[in-house]
Amino acid sequence: MKRAGFDNPWLPILLLLPQLSIICLFFYWPAWQALRSSFFLEDPFGFGETFVGLQNYTRLWDSPQYMKNAWFTLWFSFLVTFFSLAIALLLAVKADTVLRGARTYRTLLMWVYAVAPPVAGFIALILFNQRWGPLTEAFAQFGWLLRVRLEYFDTAFAMIVASVWKQVPVNFIFFLSGLQSIPRAVREAALIDNRSGISRFWTVTFPLLAPTGFFLLIINITYSLFDTFGMIDTILRNNPGDQPVTLVYQVYLDGFRGQDIGGSSAQSVVLMVLVLALTVFQFRLVERRIHYT
Amino acid sequence: MARVTLDRVHKVYPNGFEAVRPTSFQIEDGEFLVLVGPSGCGKSTLLRMIAGLEDITGGTLTIDGREVNSVGPADRDIAMVFQNYALYPHMTVRRNIAYGLANRGTPRDRIAAKVEEAARMLNLTDHLDRKPAQLSGGQRQRVAMGRAIVRDPALFLFDEPLSNLDAKLRNQMRIEIKALQRRLGVTSIYVTHDQVEAMTMADRIIVLNGGVIEQIGTPAEIYHSPASTFVASFMGAPPMNLIEAAFETGAVRLPDGTAVMDAPGGRSGPITLGIRPEDVRLGRGSATFDVALVEELGAHRLLHGKLSGQPFTAHALKESDATTGSHRIDLPFEALALFDRETGMRL
Amino acid sequence: MAELSHTILLPPEQARAARPVAPARRHRRPLRWGAVGNHAVLIAGALFMLAPLLMLVQMSTIPDAQIMRTGPSFEIGDRFWPNLEKALTESMSFSGETTGLNMFRNSMILGLGFALGKIVISMMAAYAIVYFRLRFATLAFWLIFTTLLLPLEVRIVPSYEITQKLGLLNSWTGLIVPLIASATATFFFRQFFMSVPEELLEAAKIDGAGPVKFFIDILVPLSRTMIAAMFIIMFVFGWNQYLWPVMVSTEEGKFTLVQGIKQITQGLEGGHIPEYGRSNILAILAVLPPVLVVVFFQRWFVKGLTESDK
Numbered sequence: 001m002k003r004a005g006f007d008n009p010w011l012p013i014l015l016l017l018p019q020l021s022i023i024c025l026f027f028y029w030p031a032w033q034a035l036r037s038s039f040f041l042e043d044p045f046g047f048g049e050t051f052v053g054l055q056n057y058t059r060l061w062d063s064p065q066y067m068k069n070a071w072f073t074l075w076f077s078f079l080v081t082f083f084s085l086a087i088a089l090l091l092a093v094k095a096d097t098v099l100r101g102a103r104t105y106r107t108l109l110m111w112v113y114a115v116a117p118p119v120a121g122f123i124a125l126i127l128f129n130q131r132w133g134p135l136t137e138a139f140a141q142f143g144w145l146l147r148v149r150l151e152y153f154d155t156a157f158a159m160i161v162a163s164v165w166k167q168v169p170v171n172f173i174f175f176l177s178g179l180q181s182i183p184r185a186v187r188e189a190a191l192i193d194n195r196s197g198i199s200r201f202w203t204v205t206f207p208l209l210a211p212t213g214f215f216l217l218i219i220n221i222t223y224s225l226f227d228t229f230g231m232i233d234t235i236l237r238n239n240p241g242d243q244p245v246t247l248v249y250q251v252y253l254d255g256f257r258g259q260d261i262g263g264s265s266a267q268s269v270v271l272m273v274l275v276l277a278l279t280v281f282q283f284r285l286v287e288r289r290i291h292y293t
Numbered sequence: 294m295a296r297v298t299l300d301r302v303h304k305v306y307p308n309g310f311e312a313v314r315p316t317s318f319q320i321e322d323g324e325f326l327v328l329v330g331p332s333g334c335g336k337s338t339l340l341r342m343i344a345g346l347e348d349i350t351g352g353t354l355t356i357d358g359r360e361v362n363s364v365g366p367a368d369r370d371i372a373m374v375f376q377n378y379a380l381y382p383h384m385t386v387r388r389n390i391a392y393g394l395a396n397r398g399t400p401r402d403r404i405a406a407k408v409e410e411a412a413r414m415l416n417l418t419d420h421l422d423r424k425p426a427q428l429s430g431g432q433r434q435r436v437a438m439g440r441a442i443v444r445d446p447a448l449f450l451f452d453e454p455l456s457n458l459d460a461k462l463r464n465q466m467r468i469e470i471k472a473l474q475r476r477l478g479v480t481s482i483y484v485t486h487d488q489v490e491a492m493t494m495a496d497r498i499i500v501l502n503g504g505v506i507e508q509i510g511t512p513a514e515i516y517h518s519p520a521s522t523f524v525a526s527f528m529g530a531p532p533m534n535l536i537e538a539a540f541e542t543g544a545v546r547l548p549d550g551t552a553v554m555d556a557p558g559g560r561s562g563p564i565t566l567g568i569r570p571e572d573v574r575l576g577r578g579s580a581t582f583d584v585a586l587v588e589e590l591g592a593h594r595l596l597h598g599k600l601s602g603q604p605f606t607a608h609a610l611k612e613s614d615a616t617t618g619s620h621r622i623d624l625p626f627e628a629l630a631l632f633d634r635e636t637g638m639r640l
Numbered sequence: 641m642a643e644l645s646h647t648i649l650l651p652p653e654q655a656r657a658a659r660p661v662a663p664a665r666r667h668r669r670p671l672r673w674g675a676v677g678n679h680a681v682l683i684a685g686a687l688f689m690l691a692p693l694l695m696l697v698q699m700s701t702i703p704d705a706q707i708m709r710t711g712p713s714f715e716i717g718d719r720f721w722p723n724l725e726k727a728l729t730e731s732m733s734f735s736g737e738t739t740g741l742n743m744f745r746n747s748m749i750l751g752l753g754f755a756l757g758k759i760v761i762s763m764m765a766a767y768a769i770v771y772f773r774l775r776f777a778t779l780a781f782w783l784i785f786t787t788l789l790l791p792l793e794v795r796i797v798p799s800y801e802i803t804q805k806l807g808l809l810n811s812w813t814g815l816i817v818p819l820i821a822s823a824t825a826t827f828f829f830r831q832f833f834m835s836v837p838e839e840l841l842e843a844a845k846i847d848g849a850g851p852v853k854f855f856i857d858i859l860v861p862l863s864r865t866m867i868a869a870m871f872i873i874m875f876v877f878g879w880n881q882y883l884w885p886v887m888v889s890t891e892e893g894k895f896t897l898v899q900g901i902k903q904i905t906q907g908l909e910g911g912h913i914p915e916y917g918r919s920n921i922l923a924i925l926a927v928l929p930p931v932l933v934v935v936f937f938q939r940w941f942v943k944g945l946t947e948s949d950k
Contacts, residue, residue: 002770002771002838002841003346003347003838004341004346004347004838004841004842004845005770005771005772005773005841006771006772006773006850006851006854007772007773008772008851011768011772011851011852012768012769012772012774013768015764015765015767015768015772016764016765016768016769016780018761018764018765019761019762019764019765019784019823019826020765020780020783020784022761022817022818022820022821023783023784023787023821023823025802025806025821026799026802026803026817026818026820026821027787027790027795027821027822028783029798029802030795030798030799030801030802031790031795031798033795033798033801033802034794034795034797034798037798087685090681090685091681091682091685094678094681094682094685095682097678098675098678098679098682101679101682105682105685105686106938107935107938108685108686108689108690109682109685109686109689110934110938110942111689111931111934111935112689113876113934114876114880114927114930114931114933114934115880115927115930115931116879116880116882116898116901116926116927116930117880117882118882118898118899118901118902118926119898119901119923119926119927121901121905122901122904122905122919122923123692123695123696123923125905125908126692126695126696126699126711126712127692127695129711131711132709132710132711132712133711134695134711134712165688165689165692168685168688168689169689170945173942173945173946174945174946177942177946197674222791226791226793226794229793229882229883230880230882230883230898230901233882233883233886233902234901234902234905237902237905237906238902238906248793248794251793251794251796251797252796252797252883255796255797256796256797256800256887261797264797265797265798268794268795268796268797268798271793271794272790272794272795275789275790275791275794276789276790279788279789341842344842344846345845345846346842346845346846365845366842366845366846367845367846367847367848367849371846372846373842373843373846375839375842375843376839377837377839378839379837379839379840379842379843380843381840381843381844381857381858381862382862383858383861383862383864392844392847392849392857393846393847393848396847396848396849396853397848440843440847
């Protein structure tokens, strides 16, 4: 707040009203609903509900299907995060180094940010087409016959490739801007102190980029958990069968399609706790970040 | 034109910090008053209370006989120049200067005339259609001045307006502001932490420290008879020498026993002795000054060293052949200031 | 500067000074293998990003029957314009409402409506929080910023139920307003307002500007770049929404392009010859507006993105 803020009594309330009412209606109410109905079992015909305590949660724990999807989500998030960060870092370092065409490269490497996740899924379906998909053909050269949407592992592979493709640009943008904010004097000092480019990168540049990296780590985990929904839904075409799905997709399947409100609410709450934990972790890093700079 | 009166005005922040202790003084019509002190001394808070930007916790503030404690800043008939100028970056110089007038419904042609006049006075005529970012530091400073003077306020307030300028420009603007204030005859309150600005610009100076007024007086009074060791060390560059001494056996003596003056009224106990570097007489006298370093300033020299084991500085004319080593010096009686060692107040 | 770093240990100024004959020799400068390597990596990266899009374009220029047999190739055919016309004007379903043009319009409404609504609402809220002395400011702050913690996806089912209860299914309000219920833009504007020098407000107060005048005359013009940056990010975000529209807009007349992608892929299955040409053009159409916005307003976009998420 500003030192000499205005003293008007009703204007700020008027200004806050739209935001607050939308939030209460479409954030706090649904969040509360999710929490509440995770302890109830709803009659499928909507005639009533029974309090069942933690039963919805234990049901998740006992469900092999849910645990399988949880493991998939974990691996999926880890691999997508790792590869999209690594590729983006490499590209950002190179884009920061070259003199000629730096702007063109930047544009070419970032536009995919604006591609909607379902389109990424659509493209993956073409690339991994059973009969003539370019990537299917490429892997067939190495004796790997990909059967996306039929084989669990192959579907997961296609999903990871599409997600990495979609996620590299945002990481690239952040890494590049992080690199560009390293003061010129620091780079020049490093240039004088250290003759090896690679060693310079790991001892000076990389530590200075670490805060950006930590921040992106969280962003990427959140991305792979939530924003991949459209991509997965497009690849599976409404018909998951026994193919891999993420936990968010499972919430949608059980709650919206399966009408298992209690179970899906319990899943929502699990995800909420997960995101909260990630955010708290992130805030702690942000606090540490202040010491870096 | 106005007379400003503060009667036991004080400020306590919501967190309990008392920025300004109850303070009373009066600023005469047309006077140029400078509030000076180190950062955090409460000088800016005081100014902002006068401007109406900060609530007054207690006491009364009157401008021209009207109590203005609860009057908004726009209605106090004041104008203010800020440290970072606070120019509206998206408006041209012309609109920046005119904005305050337009907000109070001044007719268009009158605004135009006033802006032109102010621009002429401040040499800004050629820059009226530029944005602040296209101006130099000195020009921005002038625009801020222009914004203040077009309003014909009863009171000018300056909040460290020169501290963002380089040394040369600062000297020049110091003179310009002072001359402008003389010409317009508007009562002005000027806040600074720079004692040179305070000395050169003020009709009267108020030295603040820790939310309390240490001394009010003309520049000459403040310089020659500081009311406390704080004022003595804050005003003047280099500052007044302050040496620990004591009343002993009827005289004021340095720690090494040298008597520098007779003790008035047979007192005893520790005191602090003050003397300006330029009042020290070199070459004769009873005290020994060990000079470690000679600072050549062209017009004169400064000798730094120790007197009776304590840091000491003396002023030497350029024709003197001052060198490092021991010098005999005299501390003339009439130039000495005696302070209470405990309270720092003048005896 | 950085290019020199692989070969020369001196900082650039000294490096230049140390080579008095450099101007004469410049054209004979040896090829820098380090730089070549850098460009190779970047070109590979650019291709990795670009190839799928080029593939979509290529496939839309050749007859569907040929694609069904051979898939994408390097051949450029002449089917692009007929396919484009078909994509824009012919409906994918029986209702006749899922034409490319209609879905494009709906996407625009979603993207623009979301961006505008979000910016207006968050600027107002951020202004109230930063520039007013408000008794319950801290409470409002926490109420608003807690929403940063949970994305819409984790409360998707109850959100749907509430929207249904309010009778907002298949309405623009029901589509757009719940998406606005997060504080990203508010947080961003708050950060920006906090960085605006305090003295501007004070100078404006002395100049006689009240809260409304200050907002319109000074704060909004000062925030122009920020508003532009937010607008781009929010437009892209709104345009690309998928899960929420799929749940809330079930009438085909309300379908957006991104939502239509699912329809498109389903159309690729089944007995007839799959219409790859038309589908790919619809996919390109779904991608083009946000991509163009991001590319053309790159500077603002990057600034907005890197400064808002911190």
